[in-house]
Amino acid sequence: LQQAVTDPIFPRIMGAKTAKEAWNTLQEEFQGSVKVRAVKLQSLRRDFELLKMKESETVKDYYSKVKGIVNQMRAFGEDILDKKIVEKILITMPQKFDPIVTTIEETKDLSTLSETELVGSLEAYEQRLYRHKEDTIE
Numbered sequence: 001l002q003q004a005v006t007d008p009i010f011p012r013i014m015g016a017k018t019a020k021e022a023w024n025t026l027q028e029e030f031q032g033s034v035k036v037r038a039v040k041l042q043s044l045r046r047d048f049e050l051l052k053m054k055e056s057e058t059v060k061d062y063y064s065k066v067k068g069i070v071n072q073m074r075a076f077g078e079d080i081l082d083k084k085i086v087e088k089i090l091i092t093m094p095q096k097f098d099p100i101v102t103t104i105e106e107t108k109d110l111s112t113l114s115e116t117e118l119v120g121s122l123e124a125y126e127q128r129l130y131r132h133k134e135d136t137i138e
Helices: 019-031 034-050 059-075 082-091 095-107 115-137
Strands: none
Touching: 034 059, 059 082, 059 115, 082 095, 082 115, 095 115
């Protein structure tokens, strides 16, 4: 166990009699007590629910923001299904994405649609929008 943690951290678990006790000590130290973790998780849930893609944001940046919050939620023990992430992304896209969102909802099985496939479709549509925008400027 000593080899698995860095030297500055080892003294914190040096007195632990079992690996479980060491783990619990580290978990409480880095994630906080049960109450603190519950508050953090509640805050992350709220952040997730309030997320909405901005008009000026790219699909890639928005997806990174969504995944960042989801990964933090999972680190605190939240079981969040990929289906919920896909649905969240679809319902929070700006209006300019309505045609592709409608197409995806009508033609894909949302219960099996992967995040990667969804984001790929949205990014391709986004590129098309930018290309049309550039063409009209010229």
